[in-house]
Amino acid sequence: MAATERSTRDRLLDAFETLLVSAGSRSATLDAVASAAQVSKGGLLYHFHSKDELVDGMLARLREQGRADVEKMRTATKGPVDFYLTTSINTGSDFDRALIAASRIAQDNDSRASDALGDLREWWFAVLLEHLEDESLARTIQLIGDGLYFDDTTGLNEKNALKHVRDVLTRLGAL
Amino acid sequence: MAATERSTRDRLLDAFETLLVSAGSRSATLDAVASAAQVSKGGLLYHFHSKDELVDGMLARLREQGRADVEKMRTATKGPVDFYLTTSINTGSDFDRALIAASRIAQDNDSRASDALGDLREWWFAVLLEHLEDESLARTIQLIGDGLYFDDTTGLNEKNALKHVRDVLTRLGAL
DNA sequence: CGTACTATACCGGCTGGACGGTATAGTGGA
DNA sequence: TCCACTATACCGTCCAGCCGGTATAGTACG
Incomplete structure (x- = not known):
């Protein structure tokens, strides 16, 4: 049945992402993914014929989530800048998890992952630029x-980072 | 002889870092490191008894390089902010390579690596804060x-990023 | 209605290769 | 003679991918 198929497929992608985020790409083995999703290895390979296909599936889902995120950013009540900064901090959402997972893959010099991340960055930048009409400011905010x-994914989380950023951006009239 | 020992040791660490940077941690195997450094596997294990020791050696060297970098930052002619931003872009220096290599290791959830990176961040921040006397600004610049x-290590390099940042920081009077 | 066949969704054992690490015998220079 | 290696063989484990098999639901035909 189609519904059952998608559910198992998504559970496998969820498990893959979770393993990537919590333990790195070395630990995200097919066996580990399968057992985390409570599926046999054969079951995993039924849905994804290889590890590469698993990565492709994950990145495809990431792009979908990204498109939805950009739409939310565009129409956010507090404005796109605030939305962008707030969601740059890992809240544990599905999208955050997918994003971090993709950057783990990108660290293995997988161009598919860096291409996907690059696309997302372009989409966000387009909204920032459209809103601010100031390229330097938009680029700088994107870097922030x-x-x-980066700090979140590397375990360098600074508690009040966002507060300081808001402070500075207010001085610039960007918030 | 001590001179010969250090040279081979450093060549091994260089090779390890290069492999980490150019191909990710999965590819930085003991065999690959040894052959890249033109040393036999036995030779590698003579200097580093395990892969863990190789990582420790790399991080120890990184801290040394970091201390030197902070000193240069403190006394830079154009000021620490400009120095910090300029050197945040990968120029291919030994220190850049060591930093990226460490972040690859950190992605595998190795706390030794994130601790080392966190220490470097603290050192840089101390200099920024001392110079700017403005915590929000210092934190924001560090995030930039x-x-x-991050963009450099993920292959998302934006050509004129630094120009835009300088523009914005000039408006803030930080440059 | 029942038999034959097909498609979908999965299970789990197996293999071959890679990898970390050990061990050991040997070599060239100071 | 010791140090700093080289060279090579080997071990146990892990892992990607393969493959034969199972269960179930649906379909076509007589």
Whole structure:
């Protein structure tokens, strides 16, 4: 049945992402993914014929989530800048998990992953630029978002980082 | 002889870092490191009894390089902020390579690596804060540096990023 | 209605290769 | 003679991918 198929497929992708985020790409083995999703290895390979296909499936889902996120950013009540910065900090959402998982894959010099991340960055930047009409400011804010994101994924999380950023951006009239 | 020992040791660490940077941690195997450094596997294990020791050796060297970098930052002619931002972009220096290599290791959830990176961040922040006397600004600039650095390591390099950042920081009177 | 066949969704054992690490015998220079 | 290696063989484990098999639901035909 189609419904059952999608559910198992998504559970496998969820498990793959979770393993990537919590333990790195070395630990995200097919066996580990399968057992985390409570599926046999054969079951995993039924849905994804290889590890590469698992990565492709994950990145395809990431792009979908990204498109939805950009739409939310565009129409956010507090404005796109605030939305962008707030969501640059890992809240544990599905999208955050997918994003971090993709960057783990990108670290293994997988161009598919860096291409996907690059696309997302372009989409976000387009919204920032459209809103601010100031390329330097838009680029700088995007870098701050990248920094917040990087710190989170590297375990360098600074508690009040967002507060300081808001302070500075207020001085610039960007918030 | 001590001189010969250090040279081979450093060549092994260089090879390890290069492999980490150019192909990710999965590819940085003991065999690959040894052959890249033109040393036999036995030779590698003579200097580093395990892969863990190889990582420790790399991180120890990184800290040394970091201390030297902070000193240069403190006394830079154009000021620490400019120095920090300029060197946040990968120039291919030994220190850049060591930093990226460490972040690859950190992605595998190795706390030794994230601890080392966290220490470096603290050192840089102390200099920024001392110079700017403005915590929000210092934190924000550090995030921008993190962003520049992250983009470089993820293959998302934006050509004129630094120009835009300088523009914005000039408006803030930080440059 | 029942038999034959097909498609979908999965199970789990197996293999071959890679990898970390051990061990050991040997070599060239100071 | 010791140090700093080289060279090579080997071990146990892990892992990607393969494959034969199972269960179930649906379909076509007589």
